[in-house]
Amino acid sequence: MRVAMIGTGYVGLVSGACFADFGHQVTCIDKNAEKIELLRSGGVPIYEPGLDQLVQRNVREGRLDFATDLTEAVRAADVVFIAVGTPSRRGDGHADLSYVYAAAEEIGTVMDGFTVVVNKSTVPVGTGDEVEALIRKVRPDGDFAVVSNPEFLREGAAIDDFKRPDRVVVGTEDSRARDVMRELYRPLFLNETPIVFTSRRTSELIKYAANAFLAMKITFINEMADLCEAVGANVQEVSKGIGLDGRIGPKFLHAGPGYGGSCFPKDTIALVRTAQEADTPLQLVEATVRVNDTRKRAMADKVIGACGGDVDGKTIAVLGLTFKPNTDDMREAPSLDIIPALQAKGAKVRAYDPAGIEEAEKLLKDVEYTTGPYLALEGADALVIITEWNEFRALDLDRVKAALKAPVVVDLRNIYDPAEMHEAGIAYTSIGRP
Numbered sequence: 001m002r003v004a005m006i007g008t009g010y011v012g013l014v015s016g017a018c019f020a021d022f023g024h025q026v027t028c029i030d031k032n033a034e035k036i037e038l039l040r041s042g043g044v045p046i047y048e049p050g051l052d053q054l055v056q057r058n059v060r061e062g063r064l065d066f067a068t069d070l071t072e073a074v075r076a077a078d079v080v081f082i083a084v085g086t087p088s089r090r091g092d093g094h095a096d097l098s099y100v101y102a103a104a105e106e107i108g109t110v111m112d113g114f115t116v117v118v119n120k121s122t123v124p125v126g127t128g129d130e131v132e133a134l135i136r137k138v139r140p141d142g143d144f145a146v147v148s149n150p151e152f153l154r155e156g157a158a159i160d161d162f163k164r165p166d167r168v169v170v171g172t173e174d175s176r177a178r179d180v181m182r183e184l185y186r187p188l189f190l191n192e193t194p195i196v197f198t199s200r201r202t203s204e205l206i207k208y209a210a211n212a213f214l215a216m217k218i219t220f221i222n223e224m225a226d227l228c229e230a231v232g233a234n235v236q237e238v239s240k241g242i243g244l245d246g247r248i249g250p251k252f253l254h255a256g257p258g259y260g261g262s263c264f265p266k267d268t269i270a271l272v273r274t275a276q277e278a279d280t281p282l283q284l285v286e287a288t289v290r291v292n293d294t295r296k297r298a299m300a301d302k303v304i305g306a307c308g309g310d311v312d313g314k315t316i317a318v319l320g321l322t323f324k325p326n327t328d329d330m331r332e333a334p335s336l337d338i339i340p341a342l343q344a345k346g347a348k349v350r351a352y353d354p355a356g357i358e359e360a361e362k363l364l365k366d367v368e369y370t371t372g373p374y375l376a377l378e379g380a381d382a383l384v385i386i387t388e389w390n391e392f393r394a395l396d397l398d399r400v401k402a403a404l405k406a407p408v409v410v411d412l413r414n415i416y417d418p419a420e421m422h423e424a425g426i427a428y429t430s431i432g433r434p
């Protein structure tokens with residue numbers, strides 16, 4: 001099949017490269033000429049494990065190429081994906097659909113023959129109808145179907161998630177489009193991946209419901225962690241104790257500094273808005289958004305508390321800036337709330353992240369960056385671990401203690417054993433554990 005992927009970001013590039021790897025002929029398109037130039041010269045604009053080899057192999061074997069203009073690829077395509085960003089709209093939290101609509105109009109202008117237009121971007125219920133109407137307006141005679149096919153990949157494990165998903169969701173009422181989608185995902189059919197065919201509106205809602213549920217699960221255990229701290233219980237053991245119940249499941253029960261990233265924050269807010277407009281408020285999701293916002297800010301107070309109630313003039317070493325490990329994505333990362341709050345109280349921040357520094361430099365002010373974890377610690381008054389990159393999991397504790405001015409460690413991801421830290425003579429604070 002010939003595939004045109006519009007938007008070559010975290011989702012578009014991974015999906016495009018994976019479809020090419022399935023054997024399809026894929027062109028990834030992006031308005032950002034720098035990105036396309038970099039990809040054409042053999043580079044990859046994002047940090048995602050395994051993506052550079054996957055892209056290079058498929059380019060070499062002639063199944064994947066890149067363009068800034070969509071005309072040629074869309075004309076030739078059986079399937080055109082829209083994988084552009086849908087950020088929060090300033091002011092009201094609705095999903096900003098301007099990129100989706102702009103892409104739809106362009107597709108409508110140039111498409112040729114029966115074309116399946118697939119929304120892979122996360123879009124509110126009813127966006128498929130809008131996209132269909134837009135294309136119909138520019139091409140009253142067009143032969144096309146608009147399908148919803150939300151993406152569930154996780155940054156940091158994106159290739160595996162795409163190639164071995166828990167499920168694929170396809171929303172369409174058009175039988176020709178259903179056949180095209182089935183053919184496109186045929187390699188996954190062979191792996192017996194469940195493919196949920198449903199209506200377009202249901203499919204759009206499934207994506208938001210999934211993200212809202214996961215955000216709620218994280219927020220639930222985060223609140224439970226606060227309670228554990230207050231009553232002297234251990235949240236990790238609570239997670240284990242409830243997670244072994246098959247109805248609950250062990251995933252997304254790690255207490256931490258609050259969820260961030262490019263999806264949960266904007267998708268929960270957008271869902272709340274959709275529900276309010278439909279006069280069916282989702283109070284659980286509203287509470288989740290509120291609790292998570294407060295939590296991210298409260299983490300700075302936790303650090304200040306561990307530093308004896310005052311960070312004025314102190315140097316705080318931060319390990320981990322990205323919203324999670326194995327990505328360079330800084331969107332809505334907890335570090336973006338915690339670091340400015342510490343700075344506002346007079347702290348100097350010195351930070352290290354294995355992949356996020358280039359992005360962090362654009363978003364944080366007055367932070368000194370180092371080229372390795374121990375350099376960040378040298379002479380600092382405390383260490384804060386914000387993101388649980390593997391390389392922070394086995395720090396040499398004697399070296400940590402020797403490097404710090406005071407042996408204060410705040411571990412917002414619970415990656416160390418409190419007993420071991422205590423033995424090493426470190427004043428250790430973690431989340432929800434005695």
Ligand SMILES: NC(=O)c1ccc[n+]([C@@H]2O[C@H](COP(=O)([O-])OP(=O)(O)OC[C@H]3O[C@@H](n4cnc5c(N)ncnc54)[C@H](O)[C@@H]3O)[C@@H](O)[C@H]2O)c1
Nearest residue numbers: 007008009010011030031032084085086099103121122151
């Ligand atoms: N990042 C994730 O982990 C993830 C997971 C699942 C779903 N999603 C959803 O997928 C969508 C894309 O997310 P992302 O993280 O890949 O975004 P991104 O910002 O990384 O990439 C979007 C790309 O689209 C390009 N673009 C915008 N308008 C364009 C146009 N008209 N023509 C060509 N290119 C255009 C931008 O230049 C950018 O490179 C969003 O709706 C997001 O919610 C993201």
